[in-house]
Structures are given as structure tokens and as C-alpha cells.
Amino acid sequence: MTSSRKILQKGALYMILSMFVIFSAFPFYWMIIATFKRDHDLFNPANNPFLFNEAPTMDHLRLLLFETHFLTYLTNTFLVGAAVVLITLSVAVPAAYSLARWARGWGEILGIGIFLTYLVPPTILFIPLARVASFLGLQESLWSLILIYPTFTIPFCTWLLMGFFKTIPKDIEEQAMVDGLSRLGAMVKVVLPLGISGILTVVVFAFTLSMHEFIYALTFISVSANKTVSIGVPTELVRGDVFQWGPLMAGALLASIPVAVVYTFFLDRFIAGFTMGAVK
Amino acid sequence: MSVPENNSKAISSPGPGIQDRAGLLSKLMIMPAIVYITAMIGFPFVIAILYSLSSVTTGDPEFHFVGLQNFKDILVDPVFRTSLKNTFFFALVSQTLVIILSRILATALMADFRCKWAVRFLVMLPWTAPISLGTIGWLWMFDSIFSPFDWILRRLGMLGAPGALLGEMQNLYWLGEPALAMTSVIMVHVWRLLPLATVIQLAGLSSIPRELLEAAEVDGARAWRKTFEITIPLTMPIISIAFLFGLVFTFTDMTVVYVLTRGGPVHMTQVLSTWTFFKGIEGGDLAQGAAVSLFLFPVLAGVAALMLRMARRTEVV
Numbered sequence: 272m273t274s275s276r277k278i279l280q281k282g283a284l285y286m287i288l289s290m291f292v293i294f295s296a297f298p299f300y301w302m303i304i305a306t307f308k309r310d311h312d313l314f315n316p317a318n319n320p321f322l323f324n325e326a327p328t329m330d331h332l333r334l335l336l337f338e339t340h341f342l343t344y345l346t347n348t349f350l351v352g353a354a355v356v357l358i359t360l361s362v363a364v365p366a367a368y369s370l371a372r373w374a375r376g377w378g379e380i381l382g383i384g385i386f387l388t389y390l391v392p393p394t395i396l397f398i399p400l401a402r403v404a405s406f407l408g409l410q411e412s413l414w415s416l417i418l419i420y421p422t423f424t425i426p427f428c429t430w431l432l433m434g435f436f437k438t439i440p441k442d443i444e445e446q447a448m449v450d451g452l453s454r455l456g457a458m459v460k461v462v463l464p465l466g467i468s469g470i471l472t473v474v475v476f477a478f479t480l481s482m483h484e485f486i487y488a489l490t491f492i493s494v495s496a497n498k499t500v501s502i503g504v505p506t507e508l509v510r511g512d513v514f515q516w517g518p519l520m521a522g523a524l525l526a527s528i529p530v531a532v533v534y535t536f537f538l539d540r541f542i543a544g545f546t547m548g549a550v551k
Numbered sequence: 552m553s554v555p556e557n558n559s560k561a562i563s564s565p566g567p568g569i570q571d572r573a574g575l576l577s578k579l580m581i582m583p584a585i586v587y588i589t590a591m592i593g594f595p596f597v598i599a600i601l602y603s604l605s606s607v608t609t610g611d612p613e614f615h616f617v618g619l620q621n622f623k624d625i626l627v628d629p630v631f632r633t634s635l636k637n638t639f640f641f642a643l644v645s646q647t648l649v650i651i652l653s654r655i656l657a658t659a660l661m662a663d664f665r666c667k668w669a670v671r672f673l674v675m676l677p678w679t680a681p682i683s684l685g686t687i688g689w690l691w692m693f694d695s696i697f698s699p700f701d702w703i704l705r706r707l708g709m710l711g712a713p714g715a716l717l718g719e720m721q722n723l724y725w726l727g728e729p730a731l732a733m734t735s736v737i738m739v740h741v742w743r744l745l746p747l748a749t750v751i752q753l754a755g756l757s758s759i760p761r762e763l764l765e766a767a768e769v770d771g772a773r774a775w776r777k778t779f780e781i782t783i784p785l786t787m788p789i790i791s792i793a794f795l796f797g798l799v800f801t802f803t804d805m806t807v808v809y810v811l812t813r814g815g816p817v818h819m820t821q822v823l824s825t826w827t828f829f830k831g832i833e834g835g836d837l838a839q840g841a842a843v844s845l846f847l848f849p850v851l852a853g854v855a856a857l858m859l860r861m862a863r864r865t866e867v868v
Contacts, residue, residue, distance in 0.1 A: 287659045288670055291652075294742065296673040298688035299680070301699070305691060313697070316721070320699045362587055365580035373577035385584065387855050388592050392803035394824040395844045398602065398831045399595035402612075422591045429584055454573055483681045485806040486824075490832050501683045505810050516691055523687045527680035534679035535672050542750045 299527070305520035306331055313516065331517030335508075340495050341522055344503035347413055348526075351499060352478040354417040359424040359477040364470065366425075367432030368458055372441070382433060389426040393486045396422065401490050415491045416499070420484060424477040431476070434543070435469030436462065472540045479534050500526040602841035609835035621842040630818045634826040635846060637733070641822060642801040645740035649797050650790060652741070653748035660749070661756055678746035686810040689739050693725035693811070700725070726812050729819040736808055736820050740801045747800075748793040755789030756782065788861055795854050803847060823847055 304320070305313060307327040318324045335341050370382045400419055401410075409415035443465070444457040452460060463470070488502040495507055504522040508515050603622070606615045625631045656674065664670075677685055692699060701722045704710035711721045725731045759782060767777050783790070805824035808814060814821035814829065821829075823846055831840015 284659055284662055284664065287655065288664070291656050291659070291745075292670060292673045295675075295677050295745065298685060298692060298742075299676055301692055302688050316696055316702070320697060320702050362583045366584035369577040369580040373573055378577075381581070381585075383859065385588065387859075388588055390799060390851050390855050391592055391596060392799070392824075392847065392851070394803045394805060394827060394847060395599055396592065396595045398827070398837055398841050398844065399598035400591070401832065402598065402837070403591075403595060419591065421587065425584060425587060426592075454576060479679075483683075485681075485683045485809075486828070489809075490828070501681045505683050505687050514691075516694075519687060520691060523684035527676075527684045530681065531676055531679035532672075535675055538675060538679070538750055539754075542747075542754055 299524065302520040302524040302527075305516050306524055308517065310517065331521045334515075335518040335521045335525075339518065339522075340498070340503060340507060341500075341525075343496055344498050344500040344507075345526070347497060347503075348482055348499040348501070351413055351416045351420065352481045355420045355424055355481045356474050356477045358417070358421050359428050360470065360473065362421065362425050363428040363432055363473065364463070367429045368436050368462065370429070371433045371436035382430070385426050386430040387426075389423065389430070393423070393484075397486050397490050400487070404491055409491075411492055411494050411497060413492075413497055416481070416484075416488060419487055419491075420481045423484075424480055427480075428473040428477060431540075431543075432466070432469050432473055435466050435472075439465050469540075472537050475533060475537045476541060479530055482530055599841045599845060602838050603845050605838050607837045609837060612837075617838075621839050625839060625842055630821055631826060631843060633818055634814075634821040634823050634843070637820060638802060638822045638824075638847075641733075641736055641740060642798050645737045645744065645801050646794055646797040648737075648741050649744050649748045650794055653745055653752050653793065654790075656745065656749045657752035657756055660753060674749065675746045677742045678744070682743060682804075682806045683810055685743065686739055686807050689735070689742070690726075690811055693735050695722055695724050695727060698722065698725060727816055729816060732812050732816060732820045736811060739807050739811060740804070743807070744797045744800060748797055751789060751793040751796070752786070755786035758789075759785050791861060792858070795858060799851065799854055802850060 304323070307329070308323060309325050309328045309330070312318055312323065312325040315324075366385070370378055370385075400422075404410050404415040404419070407415075407418075409418065439462055444461055447457040447461045448454065482499070483501060484499075485501050488499050489506075492498055492502070495503070498507065500522075504519065504526060508519040508522060601614070604616060604618060606617045606620075607613070660667075660671070660674075691697075701710060704717060704723070705712075705721070709715055710717045710723065711719065713719055717723065723731060725735050763781060763785075764777060767781055772780070803824060805822070805828060808820055808822050808825045809828065812820045814825045823843055827840045827844040830836050830843060834840070
């Protein structure tokens with residue numbers, strides 16, 4: 272009786288899980304199929320769209336890599352991401368440390384205020400920021416993205432790091448100061464190494480969030496050679512009204528999977544940052 | 552806690568070099584963040600408000616104050632009304648679905664099974680992959696001729712045959728029919744935010760003390776009673792967090808609608824964010840674009856206030 276019930280439960284569990292896996296992962300399976308399918312096979316509504324009816328091909332991949340700016344988009348994305356990470360770290364680490372260690376009263380309010388700015392969306396800011404970018408002569412330049420992406424990385428990363436620094440006991444720094452380090456020295460030599468996992472998390476998020484960004488890149492950059500992956504693939508692989516589905520899917524797939532792999536490792540910490548205060 | 556405090560003061564008092572003056576250091580270290588946020592978020596936000604009260608366009612960037620004229624013009628614009636309605640509709644419907652589905656998925660993920668890491672990676676993909684690229688995958692799935700949904704429906708005899716349930720046409724034209732286009736947008740939002748809500752709910756579920764559930768089991772409580780009388784009430788704060796964040800993300804998102812439908816067919820899926828873009832950037836009417844975008848603000852302020860209240864309440868408990 273109980274064992275058959277257990278089997279039933281297990282069966283239900285696997286069914287639920289497979290339904291969710293199909294729902295979540297199917298678009299990516301769909302990308303894989305289109306990437307390697309011959310056009311003749313792809314554009315025949317009678318063919319089974321889920322399988323290869325003809326031998327797979329590398330043509331779409333070749334076209335994507337050698338006849339479009341795809342590799343340039345990847346380089347641009349990487350450059351912007353790296354610069355945003357550097358700016359975010361150099362602003363958010365000291366701010367978070369300051370809020371975690373010395374904040375009372377006004378500092379607490381300031382911390383919450385910084386987090387709330389994360390809720391001011393690009394949708395409200397992109398029109399004025401487009402003017403700011405053009406005033407600074409940065410339109411069409413990757414520098415405009417480097418300057419503006421920290422608007423969403425700094426508030427969130429400061430908040431996240433603040434939580435990390437709070438978990439490091441004060442006694443450790445105080446011991447270091449007794450041992451002769453200055454206040455600043457204690458922070459740099461003792462606290463930062465202990466907070467390295469938090470800092471690594473911030474590096475990953477600042478990078479992935481800049482890679483995901485769409486609105487600012489779409490607004491500021493229209494020159495093909497300066498586009499990032501998230502706007503380059505959806506806007507440049509369409510010629511007029513003709514969607515080049517094979518290369519398009521190949522581009523979406525190649526750019527999504529690596530960042531998804533890295534992100535997955537850090538997802539729990541990201542969520543911890545979101546829910547801080549709600550769960551104890 | 553006060554003892555080490557005094558200790559540090561005692562040490563820093565003899566030589567108050569800059570690297571030892573905590574008060575000054577704390578201000579110096581937080582200054583860059585405040586300056587940046589003021590310059591790049593605060594200042595643009597004020598400009599957005601000023602623009603909405605002016606007649607600034609990309610062609611004529613000079614500032615002329617026009618009062619509330621833009622808001623008056625917008626409010627009688629039928630496209631704006633559709634956008635406003637859609638923005639709320641998409642966000643509320645998709646997030647309600649997300650909360651229900653994420654609760655089911657999170658409960659399933661709490662169980663023990665093989666290859667958990669692979670399942671987790673796959674169900675997290677919609678959130679971890681760049682949103683515009685995931686949406687491009689959906690665009691191809693909603694293709695007017697090669698949609699796999701249509702293919703399955705045709706195979707099942709529900710489409711494309713005389714007397715078929717969904718009509719004789721070979722295709723449903725997902726993004727061409729207003730109701731189907733709206734369904735498609737909601738589907739992609741659900742797909743995209745389900746992973747985030749699931750991980751948040753997982754955090755909530757694993758914070759419930761095991762003894763509590765075991766005690767309930769000893770008392771003979773059934774599974775559904777455990778769910779509705781213990782886990783849901785206990786995880787309510789975290790469910791609200793998931794809901795509020797999901798709401799903010801869908802409410803302000805432009806990518807899904809922009810990539811999928813561009814607001815079409817004939818503005819039927821337009822939302823505030825895409826309408827801001829089409830008016831303000833493509834149309835060059837910065838003033839009206841800014842005015843449209845500001846309609847997002849009251850809701851965001853409301854969400855922020857709710858979050859603060861919840862944060863304070865959990866702190867008191």
C-alpha cells in the first residue's frame with residue numbers, strides 16, 4: 272500500500288518536473304534545432320519541426336561567425352561588461368563597507384534609499400540619459416553604456432555587499448587594529464579578503480546585468496559595429512523584413528548559454544540579496 | 552559590543568591620521584556612490600519631470616514650459632490608454648500565474664531526485680539568459696507559418712482541416728491576432744519570471760522549521776492542510792516579495808513587447824515602456840515620451856512603500 276503510494280508520488284513529481292523543464296528549456300531546444308537545420312528542412316511547414324528531417328548543417332553557424340558582426344558584438348559586450356564591473360566595484364565596495372560598519376540612523380536610511388533607486392527603471396531614465404549622453408558627445412559610443420550601466424549595478428551591488436560585510440564580525444578588524452593596522456588598513460587587508468565571495472558575486476552580477484541590458488543599448492547605439500550582443504542579434508540579423516532564422520537562433524544560443532552557466536552558480540546569492548530582511 | 556568600540560577609539564585617538572578617522576572615512580567612502588546616484592539617477596529623473604512639462608523634441612531641444620499640456624494630450628490618446636491598460640493587465644496576470652506556478656515548482660524542487668543540478672539549470676535558463684535573446688527564441692516559436700504550436704494543433708486535427716475546432720486556416724497567427732498576441736506576451740513574461748519567483752519561494756520554503764511540519768504530521772494533518780495552514784501563511788512575506796519584484800520587472804519591461812510584437816497588431820499590445828520608446832525616441836517627441844514614462848512612477852513608489860513596510864515589520868518580529 273505505502274510503496275505503491277510512494278511510486279505514485281514519485282511519478283507525479285517527475286511529471287511535474289518534466290512539464291516545467293519543457294516549458295523553461297523548450298525555446299532553447301528550438302534554437303538548437305534551427306541553428307543546425309538546413310533552410311530547405313526548416314522552411315517546410317509539412318516537416319516535423321522538432322527533428323532533423325535532413326542531415327544537420329553548419330552553414331548558419333558559419334554565416335553567423337564570419338559574415339556578420341557577431342564576434343564584434345561579443346567583444347563589445349565583454350569590454351562594456353568588464354568596465355562596468357570595475358566601476359561598480361570601486362564605487363560599491365567602499366560605500367557598502369561604510370554603510371555596514373558606521374551607519375546608524377541616517378546611514379540606515381541612506382542604505383534603504385540606495386536600494387530604492389534600483390526600482391527607478393531604465394524606462395523612466397532612458398530619455399533624459401539619451402540627452403546626457405549626447406551632451407557629453409558619447410552617442411553611438413560604447414562609453415555611453417559604460418557610463419550609464421552602473422545606474423542599475425551600483426545600487427543593487429551596494430545593497431548586496433552591505434549584507435556580506437555585516438556578516439563579518441567586527442572583532443576581526445578590531446584585533447587587526449590592535450595589532451597595529453590603521454582603520455583603512457584593516458578594511459583593505461582583513462575585511463576585503465574575507466568578503467571575497469561577496470565581491471565575486473558582485474563581479475558576476477554586474478557583468479551579467481550589463482550583458483542582459485537592452486533599452487539603453489537600443490536607444491544609444493545604432494551603428495552596427497558598436498552594438499552589444501543583446502541588441503545586435505535581434506536587430507542586425509533581420510534584413511528588411513526577412514528574418515534569417517538559422518543564424519539568428521545560432522546567435523541567441525551562443526550568447527545565452529555561457530552567461531547562463533556562470534549565472535546559475537551565483538543565483539542563490541543574488542536571491543539572498545533580493546530577499547534580505549524578508550527571511551531570517 | 553560597546554567594549555571593542557571603546558577600544559578602537561582609544562587606539563585611534565593618539566594619531567588621528569585620515570586612515571584612522573572613522574567619521575571622515577565613512578563619509579569619504581560613501582561619497583562616490585552618492586555623487587554617482589545623484590548625477591545619473593536623481594538628476595535625469597528631475598529632467599524627465601521637467602521634460603514632461605515642456606515641449607522639447609529632438610528637432611527643437613529648447614525648453615519651453617507648457618504646463619500639463621502633454622499630460623492632457625496623452626490622456627485623450629487611445630494608444631496611451633491601451634498601453635496603460637495593457638501594462639497593468641500583463642503585469643498582474645503574468646505575476647499571478649508566476650506565483651502559483653513557482654509555488655508548485657519550488658515544492659517539487661524541495662524533494663530529492665536525481666540530476667537535480669541539471670533540472671535546476673534548465674528551469675533557471677529563462678532568467679539567466681539575456682532577455683532579448685530568449686524572447687527571440689519565442690518570436691520564432693510564434694512564427695506565422697512555422698510555429699510548432701500550430702504544427703501540433705494541425706497534427707491533432709484541431710487546426711487546418713474543414714470543420715476543425717480552431718478553424719480551417721493552416722495557422723493561428725499568434726502575433727497577428729490581438730487576443731493571441733496578448734496571450735503570447737503574457738506567456739513570455741511568465742516564462743521569464745518563473746525562475747526568479749521559484750528561487751525566492753525556495754528560500755522561503757527552506758526557512759520553515761522542520762519540527763513544525765513534523766509536529767503537524769504527528770497531529771495527522773493532511774498535505775493540503777499543511778500547505779494552506781502552515782507553509783503558505785509562514786512564507787507569505789516572501790511570496791509578497793516575489794510578487795512585488797515580478798510586478799516591478801514586468802511593469803517596467805520593454806524588451807518582451809518590443810522584440811515580440813513592437814506593440815502590434817495596431818498597438819493592441821503596446822505598453823507604457825514601448826510607447827515611451829516609440830514616442831520619445833523613434834518619434835522624437837521627448838516631452839510626451841517623458842510624460843508617458845512618468846505614469847510608471849506612482850505604481851513603483853507604491854511598491855517601494857510596501858517593501859519598506861514589510862522590511863520594517865520583519866525587523867520588529
